[in-house]
Amino acid sequence: EAGVAQSPRYKIIEKRQSVAFWCNPISGHATLYWYQQILGQGPKLLIQFQNNGVVDDSQLPKDRFSAERLKGVDSTLKIQPAKLEDSAVYLCASSPRDVRTGELFFGEGSRLTVL
Amino acid sequence: KNEVEQSPQNLTAQEGEFITINCSYSVGISALHWLQQHPGGGIVSLFMLSSGKKKHGRLIATINIQEKHSSLHITASHPRDSAVYICAVSSGSRLTFGEGTQLTVNP
Numbered sequence: 001e002a003g004v005a006q007s008p009r010y011k012i013i014e015k016r017q018s019v020a021f022w023c024n025p026i027s028g029h030a031t032l033y034w035y036q037q038i039l040g041q042g043p044k045l046l047i048q049f050q051n052n053g054v055v056d057d058s059q060l061p062k063d064r065f066s067a068e069r070l071k072g073v074d075s076t077l078k079i080q081p082a083k084l085e086d087s088a089v090y091l092c093a094s095s096p097r098d099v100r101t102g103e104l105f106f107g108e109g110s111r112l113t114v115l
Numbered sequence: 116k117n118e119v120e121q122s123p124q125n126l127t128a129q130e131g132e133f134i135t136i137n138c139s140y141s142v143g144i145s146a147l148h149w150l151q152q153h154p155g156g157g158i159v160s161l162f163m164l165s166s167g168k169k170k171h172g173r174l175i176a177t178i179n180i181q182e183k184h185s186s187l188h189i190t191a192s193h194p195r196d197s198a199v200y201i202c203a204v205s206s207g208s209r210l211t212f213g214e215g216t217q218l219t220v221n222p
Contacts, residue, residue: 004157033210042119042201042212043158055208091158104148104210106158 002026004107006092012113018080021110025074025094031055031102034067034077035091037109043091049075082114118142121202121213128220134189136216138202141183149176149187150201152215158201161187192220 005024013019025032031050035043046065048056052072060067064083069075079086089109095102120139128134138147149161162169162176164185169176173192178185189196197220202213 040214042203042214044212045210048208093158103163104150104158104160106150106160108157 004092004094004105006090006107006110008110009108010111010113012115013082014115015084016081018078019082019112020079021077021090021092021112023075023077023092023107025092026096026105029094029096029105030072031095031097032069032075033091033093033095033104034075035093037089037091039088046077046090079112082112084114087112087114117213118206118211119202119204119213121200121216123216124214125217126219128192128218130193130220130222132192132220134192134196134218134220136187136200136202136218138185138187138213139183140185140202140204140211142204142206142211144183144204144206146205147178147185148203148205148210149185150203152199152201154198161200189218194220194222196220 007022033048034046037043046060047067049069052069067077089111091109092107093104095104118141122137146165148163150158152158164178173190175188199215199217201215203210
């Protein structure tokens, strides 16, 4: 079974530039999550999709971050414009159901460095 | 105070030692997840539990719902167990993570 795929693995940009990350969850998984993990901290939820609908985006900085999950399959996370404090690993995870009953499967993450 | 607290933050052990990592939480939960993160790598789900105890190989996870506490035990630890271990709790549809415990097992 193929795992959660993310790209790019690494990205270096200057502040005020834009960046996009892509995630392809495990086939058939209804729930998709984007997390931000700053070095030394636990992951923080940015957005949760159930199929192609947003379940929770309360912690997404909507002035600069956006995410979409077209057709309920793969997803993109965009940052525009980037700030220094956005330097982090962006993790995508999927689950066949939701976190109350479903196991989580994580991608390898996309490491962003903002200079 | 964080909703999920882990202890210790850092743990160094010798190969073969029995290891315990603790997780306390302050909210009502539907499930608790133990996750493992290797340096530069993704996160792997070890356990998801809502009551009692689960065992997988040398790993054992327990949860006490009344005390809002969970423990992850590693028996006969090995250097390849060196990683960050993260506790996460699901409350409603939201998953809240602890800060993680950095485990280093020396040969």
